Amino acid sequence: MRVHACPVRFYYEKSETVAESDRYAICKQLSYHLGNLLDSEDIWNEISTVRPAIDPGQKDFLALCITACNKHEWIPAKETDVRVVSKKHGLSGMIDRITDDGAFFIIRASGAMPMGTYAADRLRIAALALCLEEMTGSEVAGGNVVYIPDGVVRYHEVQPRDRRQVIATLHKYRSIMDGTVPEPPLNAPCNRCKYQEKCAGSVGRRLSELL
Ligand code: SF4
Numbered sequence: 001m002r003v004h005a006c007p008v009r010f011y012y013e014k015s016e017t018v019a020e021s022d023r024y025a026i027c028k029q030l031s032y033h034l035g036n037l038l039d040s041e042d043i044w045n046e047i048s049t050v051r052p053a054i055d056p057g058q059k060d061f062l063a064l065c066i067t068a069c070n071k072h073e074w075i076p077a078k079e080t081d082v083r084v085v086s087k088k089h090g091l092s093g094m095i096d097r098i099t100d101d102g103a104f105f106i107i108r109a110s111g112a113m114p115m116g117t118y119a120a121d122r123l124r125i126a127a128l129a130l131c132l133e134e135m136t137g138s139e140v141a142g143g144n145v146v147y148i149p150d151g152v153v154r155y156h157e158v159q160p161r162d163r164r165q166v167i168a169t170l171h172k173y174r175s176i177m178d179g180t181v182p183e184p185p186l187n188a189p190c191n192r193c194k195y196q197e198k199c200a201g202s203v204g205r206r207l208s209e210l211l
Pocket of ligand 1: 005197
């Protein structure tokens, strides 16, 4: 997904490991309890076991998430942290929760948009659906994104354009890993990126090549 957001940024950071945030650790641990009593003390005990150095002030964030999630009815998970693989596409990933009715969910630590899902989440759902389809042999129409801080679930029906984007992103990923230096995309999210100076020259070059 980092390749999709900006392949250049991915190229700069490809040897760095992505650290899990406190917020994600809280949302992820809470998600194991969805469909059962959301007991703040129990969940915090688990979080501080998983992440011993967590700032105790983050308990307030947990409380906010619990309040938000208590406004929604949840089906308990049948399975959690299910690894899925597509040999055909050389792709693997993790589904956070699957319920008895076969629905699958990914957990996000961000708030929800007023409607719909973020582009990166649609891509995640499409990639996981591809893997699940290969493993089960049946078509997977879509999946759910849980925005824990808002207690909101959004279903995304996978579209052909999502599948095309997964395939294009995989091509880009492989070419970067093979040593190709990617071009900055025209719609890269540069305004909130720390590499603006580093990239400034190459974006200008790209435009002049196009015009
Ligand atoms: S400044 Fe723009 S093109 Fe460069 S890495 Fe950041 S998002 Fe990508």
